[in-house]
Amino acid sequence: MKNQRRRRQVLLFPFPLQGHINPMLALASMLHSRGSPITIFHTHYNSGAIDRSSKHPSYRFIEIPDQVSNFRSSSQDNVLSLIRLLNDNCTEPFHRHLAQVLSDTDDDTPCLVLDMHWYKMNPVAKVLGVPTLVLRTGSAASLNGFIALPALYRKGILPSRAQVAEWEMEAAVEELPPLKVKDMIAVGNDREELLSFVALDAENARTSAGIIINTSDALESAELEKLRSDLSLPVFAVGPLHKFATRPEATNSSSLWPVQGRQDEDRMCMEWLDSQDPRSVLYVSFGSLASVDRSDFTEMAWGLANSGRPFLWVIRPGSVKGLLLDSALPDGLFGNGTAIRSGIAKIVEWAPQRDVLKHRAVGGFWTHCGWNSTLEALTEGVPVICTPFFSDQMGNTRYMADVWKVGVELRVPLERGRVEGAIRRMLTTGDGEAMRARAQELQRVLANANEEGGSSCQAADDLLSFLSSL
Numbered sequence: 001m002k003n004q005r006r007r008r009q010v011l012l013f014p015f016p017l018q019g020h021i022n023p024m025l026a027l028a029s030m031l032h033s034r035g036s037p038i039t040i041f042h043t044h045y046n047s048g049a050i051d052r053s054s055k056h057p058s059y060r061f062i063e064i065p066d067q068v069s070n071f072r073s074s075s076q077d078n079v080l081s082l083i084r085l086l087n088d089n090c091t092e093p094f095h096r097h098l099a100q101v102l103s104d105t106d107d108d109t110p111c112l113v114l115d116m117h118w119y120k121m122n123p124v125a126k127v128l129g130v131p132t133l134v135l136r137t138g139s140a141a142s143l144n145g146f147i148a149l150p151a152l153y154r155k156g157i158l159p160s161r162a163q164v165a166e167w168e169m170e171a172a173v174e175e176l177p178p179l180k181v182k183d184m185i186a187v188g189n190d191r192e193e194l195l196s197f198v199a200l201d202a203e204n205a206r207t208s209a210g211i212i213i214n215t216s217d218a219l220e221s222a223e224l225e226k227l228r229s230d231l232s233l234p235v236f237a238v239g240p241l242h243k244f245a246t247r248p249e250a251t252n253s254s255s256l257w258p259v260q261g262r263q264d265e266d267r268m269c270m271e272w273l274d275s276q277d278p279r280s281v282l283y284v285s286f287g288s289l290a291s292v293d294r295s296d297f298t299e300m301a302w303g304l305a306n307s308g309r310p311f312l313w314v315i316r317p318g319s320v321k322g323l324l325l326d327s328a329l330p331d332g333l334f335g336n337g338t339a340i341r342s343g344i345a346k347i348v349e350w351a352p353q354r355d356v357l358k359h360r361a362v363g364g365f366w367t368h369c370g371w372n373s374t375l376e377a378l379t380e381g382v383p384v385i386c387t388p389f390f391s392d393q394m395g396n397t398r399y400m401a402d403v404w405k406v407g408v409e410l411r412v413p414l415e416r417g418r419v420e421g422a423i424r425r426m427l428t429t430g431d432g433e434a435m436r437a438r439a440q441e442l443q444r445v446l447a448n449a450n451e452e453g454g455s456s457c458q459a460a461d462d463l464l465s466f467l468s469s470l
């Protein structure tokens, strides 16, 4: 713990999605441990994951009314609507509450750190004279993708997915190496809605005083260099943020899912891991938003069971499109409890992912390649099977499989034979061992970056000095 002198107050406003709350809380923890008083704005939507004053006794929390109580829980299909709605509904209350904070503050004007998705809050902060930085919770490569997307669409090289032939999907995107057309950011089916969202997010970053990004120069130096030269703004690559966090609640995520008896379930899945052989288990989780088709789900289940390897599988509410958990499990495989009774499988609705990935029994991670999961796998040196669904997950997969070479790409539609083959390759072959060795090397590189003298540690110090200078 360093630099304990009292610093300028930092206000943080995470976007209420799991993959955005976790890195913002980790950033809060890192800033707090270096002497910054912390205030967290949060929406009522998903406040269960964040408003745990008892867990964060030294933070101040301010709830922003959002009027989205009728919104179904977020998923990959409605996330753009949710982002738009929350921005529309929170602008006025955020203005009111921020003005109140300013009138209550005797010290220097606080600084604000906004999630990049809060594009309507930046102008509010400007009107009130509050200096604002933006937190990008994805990779530098994906932010470059956001910035490039409108121009790429205008050039006509990225027509909507439905119109693109297979061979065109394999074509390289020259502006964004090593991405292929099929790796570009994609959310939903409405191209105009996606373009407008991407433009607003990129504008939010461009008009801020600086960008904090949950990545490391040790991992994405060329991508960060491009970002810095394109944006001409200070860019602080302070990741992986969860490895800086000193508070326990910021090192494992608070779930958005109100799962009955979750504490017990967490403990039981760790106990189950304790009973498994070293590096024998495949951990399977597709994050908080992705949902699979029923046919993919069935193929996953059979592929997992046929591989004969033990697995810990997170099936949260909403994991399978349009189905409840009980009716989703294929009869004869899990329906009668065969795999579970034989001890080969453990199924939970939510897992303490960071602890799971640290566990000696885990030999591989089948992931959707959300950026947090990607970083969490790398920081624990765990090789991955990548099945991306939307947003930046396809781009993250390209880096994991082809650049860092720590993963196997396994795209939908899934087929049980291919699933089984990927699992065996990861857990039983020399190829899998080589991926693990590279993942462990990156683990060391990232750990060094967060140590005194490392690039992320230096970026964190620079960020603190920058916040004081604003």
Ligand code: UDP
Residues within 6 Å of the ligand: 018, 019, 020, 022, 252, 253, 285, 286, 287, 288, 289, 290, 314, 349, 350, 351, 352, 353, 354, 369, 370, 371, 372, 373, 374, 376
């Ligand atoms: N996570 C978890 N338990 C689970 C599934 C996910 O703690 O069972 C956490 C995971 O550690 C990560 C976050 O939820 O920090 C998911 O973020 P990511 O960017 O990987 O994916 P998203 O949910 O945004 O698609």
